[in-house]
Amino acid sequence: MSDSTAQASQSQPQANVASASDSPASSAAAAKADFSDSPSLVELQRRCNEFTTARDWDQFHQPRNLMLALTGEVGELAEIFMWRGECPVGLPGWSEKDRHHLGQELSDCLIYLIRLATVCGIDLPAAAAAKIVENGRKYPTDKSFGSTKKYTDL
Amino acid sequence: MSDSTAQASQSQPQANVASASDSPASSAAAAKADFSDSPSLVELQRRCNEFTTARDWDQFHQPRNLMLALTGEVGELAEIFMWRGECPVGLPGWSEKDRHHLGQELSDCLIYLIRLATVCGIDLPAAAAAKIVENGRKYPTDKSFGSTKKYTDL
Amino acid sequence: MSDSTAQASQSQPQANVASASDSPASSAAAAKADFSDSPSLVELQRRCNEFTTARDWDQFHQPRNLMLALTGEVGELAEIFMWRGECPVGLPGWSEKDRHHLGQELSDCLIYLIRLATVCGIDLPAAAAAKIVENGRKYPTDKSFGSTKKYTDL
Amino acid sequence: MSDSTAQASQSQPQANVASASDSPASSAAAAKADFSDSPSLVELQRRCNEFTTARDWDQFHQPRNLMLALTGEVGELAEIFMWRGECPVGLPGWSEKDRHHLGQELSDCLIYLIRLATVCGIDLPAAAAAKIVENGRKYPTDKSFGSTKKYTDL
Numbered sequence: 300m301s302d303s304t305a306q307a308s309q310s311q312p313q314a315n316v317a318s319a320s321d322s323p324a325s326s327a328a329a330a331k332a333d334f335s336d337s338p339s340l341v342e343l344q345r346r347c348n349e350f351t352t353a354r355d356w357d358q359f360h361q362p363r364n365l366m367l368a369l370t371g372e373v374g375e376l377a378e379i380f381m382w383r384g385e386c387p388v389g390l391p392g393w394s395e396k397d398r399h400h401l402g403q404e405l406s407d408c409l410i411y412l413i414r415l416a417t418v419c420g421i422d423l424p425a426a427a428a429a430k431i432v433e434n435g436r437k438y439p440t441d442k443s444f445g446s447t448k449k450y451t452d453l
Numbered sequence: 454m455s456d457s458t459a460q461a462s463q464s465q466p467q468a469n470v471a472s473a474s475d476s477p478a479s480s481a482a483a484a485k486a487d488f489s490d491s492p493s494l495v496e497l498q499r500r501c502n503e504f505t506t507a508r509d510w511d512q513f514h515q516p517r518n519l520m521l522a523l524t525g526e527v528g529e530l531a532e533i534f535m536w537r538g539e540c541p542v543g544l545p546g547w548s549e550k551d552r553h554h555l556g557q558e559l560s561d562c563l564i565y566l567i568r569l570a571t572v573c574g575i576d577l578p579a580a581a582a583a584k585i586v587e588n589g590r591k592y593p594t595d596k597s598f599g600s601t602k603k604y605t606d607l
Numbered sequence: 608m609s610d611s612t613a614q615a616s617q618s619q620p621q622a623n624v625a626s627a628s629d630s631p632a633s634s635a636a637a638a639k640a641d642f643s644d645s646p647s648l649v650e651l652q653r654r655c656n657e658f659t660t661a662r663d664w665d666q667f668h669q670p671r672n673l674m675l676a677l678t679g680e681v682g683e684l685a686e687i688f689m690w691r692g693e694c695p696v697g698l699p700g701w702s703e704k705d706r707h708h709l710g711q712e713l714s715d716c717l718i719y720l721i722r723l724a725t726v727c728g729i730d731l732p733a734a735a736a737a738k739i740v741e742n743g744r745k746y747p748t749d750k751s752f753g754s755t756k757k758y759t760d761l
Numbered sequence: 762m763s764d765s766t767a768q769a770s771q772s773q774p775q776a777n778v779a780s781a782s783d784s785p786a787s788s789a790a791a792a793k794a795d796f797s798d799s800p801s802l803v804e805l806q807r808r809c810n811e812f813t814t815a816r817d818w819d820q821f822h823q824p825r826n827l828m829l830a831l832t833g834e835v836g837e838l839a840e841i842f843m844w845r846g847e848c849p850v851g852l853p854g855w856s857e858k859d860r861h862h863l864g865q866e867l868s869d870c871l872i873y874l875i876r877l878a879t880v881c882g883i884d885l886p887a888a889a890a891a892k893i894v895e896n897g898r899k900y901p902t903d904k905s906f907g908s909t910k911k912y913t914d915l
Contacts, residue, residue, distance in 0.1 A: 646889070
């Protein structure tokens with residue numbers, strides 16, 4: 300690994316830098332880029348339901364089958380990051396091809412997560428909203444500010 | 454986070470859940486129950502960004518840290534299903550407590566998936582929409598109908 | 608890696624496998640079939656070290672890289688089980704090809720687990736022996752007999 | 762499980778661990794430290810079988826249940842590494858408590874991997890030996906030297 304970028308990033312493994320030239324501020328800005336307004340979760344759920352039914356795949360989409368499929372996709376996602384060493388926010392230096400692949404694997408995880416919630420009868424948008432509120436109670440800003448401690452240790 | 458939708462959903466997070474006494478037919482129906490219209494992915498992203506910044510946690514939310522955190526949450530989700538043997542669609546017989554716990558773990562996975570996409574600069578709703586279209590091309594309905602074969606074997 | 612034990616084992620990798628025609632009773636018996644006496648964990652560690660060094664891969668085998676690689680392999684393992692519904696002990700009805708593939712993915716998980724322990728300086732055989740003893744204390748036979756309760760609930 | 766080797770190893774489970782004050786060079790050396798000669802995989806399998814049977818847990822140890830349990834343990838392992846940023850070989854700076862916890866989670870992964878192989882009728886030591894040989898063919902030293910390319914791209 301004689302690549303100088305790799306060497307540089309290795310010496311500052313937690314640098315919040317989007318690229319060798321980007322300032323931390325611009326990478327933070329990039330990382331804050333908004334998602335598109337649509338499709339929403341309920342719209343994605345509808346498309347996934349339609350996709351599944353059109354192929355007569357409901358018979359295969361049992362909860363534990365989907366749980367294992369999700370595990371498989373998370374594994375594929377992990378493989379994208381596996382030999383890269385630390386990756387700064389914004390993924391400076393990644394090719395468009397690699398970014399596209401990453402978007403595909405993140406999407407596969409989301410699709411199976413939506414399918415799993417669906418067959419389990421869980422209203423995922425509502426549950427996620429409630430969980431963020433609950434997390435807020437478990438991690439009060441004053442006690443958890445700048446800390447990675449688990450809530451049980453705060 | 455005083456959002457009234459979140460508060461309301463929190464008090465009834467399993468409104469769409471099939472009850473243990475439902476017949477398989479109605480469980481299947483329940484499993485098709487729509488997600489709530491809100492919050493959308495972009496709204497959840499906004500709440501997650503706000504949550505993270507309020508605690509000064511952006512410094513910890515590097516891509517690989519979040520990848521590992523997601524792996525951790527998927528592990529917790531898997532543990533919910535681990536000693537149960539096969540679980541039919543709609544999860545008949547599951548207690549409200551278990552369903553609530555399931556909703557929490559699905560939500561944690563979604564939250565870290567959103568955060569990971571965010572710090573990687575991936576527009577998750579757009580990527581997921583594109584992936585469903587791509588999957589449709591890889592799995593034409595006529596060739597994949599009722600089959601679990603991988604597209605490379607169709 | 609021309610080690611004769613490895614070569615020999617390669618020609619009969621499924622010596623202990625239950626055949627598809629086995630009765631449940633003999634499948635259970637097969638499932639109790641002993642592992643081969645060799646290679647031991649320390650011998651596998653030695654072969655993995657040698658393999659890695661011969662390819663100049665030590666530079667890539669950082670702890671978190673290996674953690675992500677392990678996650679990837681566990682995902683591939685999960686995919687073997689994902690569309691099958693429940694699978695009885697001994698895997699009756701599985702083809703030799705599927706069993707061979709399963710053995711390969713289980714092996715990849717073991718190989719990365721060994722590598723991860725190695726670069727972290729953990730003596731895995733000793734740690735595993737100690738953990739089994741510890742588990743025995745957490746799950747006394749009288750309290751945990753026939754129960755899947757977590758030790759904190761016993 | 763009153764096995765004296767296990768008891769002995771339990772009292773010194775981190776005998777091979779690099780200390781926080783080690784130089785990078787000695788950490789690398791420590792990371793090459795051999796595993797203990799015993800217990801071997803077949804001996805660990807025997808202890809796991811005994812442990813399971815003594816608690817009447819064979820009824821729960823179906824292949825997919827164990828696959829999900831393994832996923833859960835890999836998640837717990839990932840959580841150890843999640844907020845740390847990059848971790849050099851030998852884990853310099855890690856406390857004895859953290860190293861001990863790491864050894865426990867690596868062990869839990871190994872234990873479920875052994876159990877899963879066992880109930881699937883896979884001879885894990887033989888399969889792993891064969892896989893290392895196969896990997897050697899897929900990654901010839903001359904083509905894969907110093908490269909992270911997948912064998913399909915070599």
